[in-house]
Amino acid sequence: MRMNKREKGAQKEAQVCARLLSEGVKIVERNFRNRQGEIDIIGYDREYLVFFEVKYRSGNSKGSAAEAVGYAKQRKICRVADYYRALHRCPEDTPIRFDVVALDGEHVNWIKDAFDYIR
Numbered sequence: 001m002r003m004n005k006r007e008k009g010a011q012k013e014a015q016v017c018a019r020l021l022s023e024g025v026k027i028v029e030r031n032f033r034n035r036q037g038e039i040d041i042i043g044y045d046r047e048y049l050v051f052f053e054v055k056y057r058s059g060n061s062k063g064s065a066a067e068a069v070g071y072a073k074q075r076k077i078c079r080v081a082d083y084y085r086a087l088h089r090c091p092e093d094t095p096i097r098f099d100v101v102a103l104d105g106e107h108v109n110w111i112k113d114a115f116d117y118i119r
Helices: 005-022 071-087
Strands: 024-033 039-044 048-057 096-103 106-109
Touching: 005 024, 005 039, 005 048, 005 096, 005 106, 024 071, 039 071, 039 096, 048 071, 071 096
Parallel strands: 048 096
Antiparallel strands: 024 039, 039 048, 096 106
16 A cells, blocks of 8 residues: 555655664654644754754755745745744754755764855
C-alpha cells in the first residue's frame, strides 16, 4: 500500500529528527503551529535555538527540495518563530538560526543558516 503525502512527510520528518539527534541537536518541539503557519522542528544546536524546515522531493521535476523554501515560506517561518519565542519567553539575546533540511530522494542536505530573519 502506498503512503499518502502526509504519511510520507511524517516518515521523512522522523528520519530528519533521528539525524539531528545523532548530530547532537536537542529537539524541543515538532510541528509547532499557530494561525500563521507551522515550523516542522525546533531545537537547540549548541547555543542556537534553531527553527528547522524539512522539505522532501522524490524527484527533481519540480526543482530541488531546498528551492521549495522561497521568500514567502521564509517570512511565514519567521512570524511563527517570533510567536514561539514570545510564548516561551526566550531571552532577547538568544542566538537563533533558520535551517533547511532538504531531502532529494534519499540524499539529505542540512543547510545551516539557510536564510536570515525576515521582518
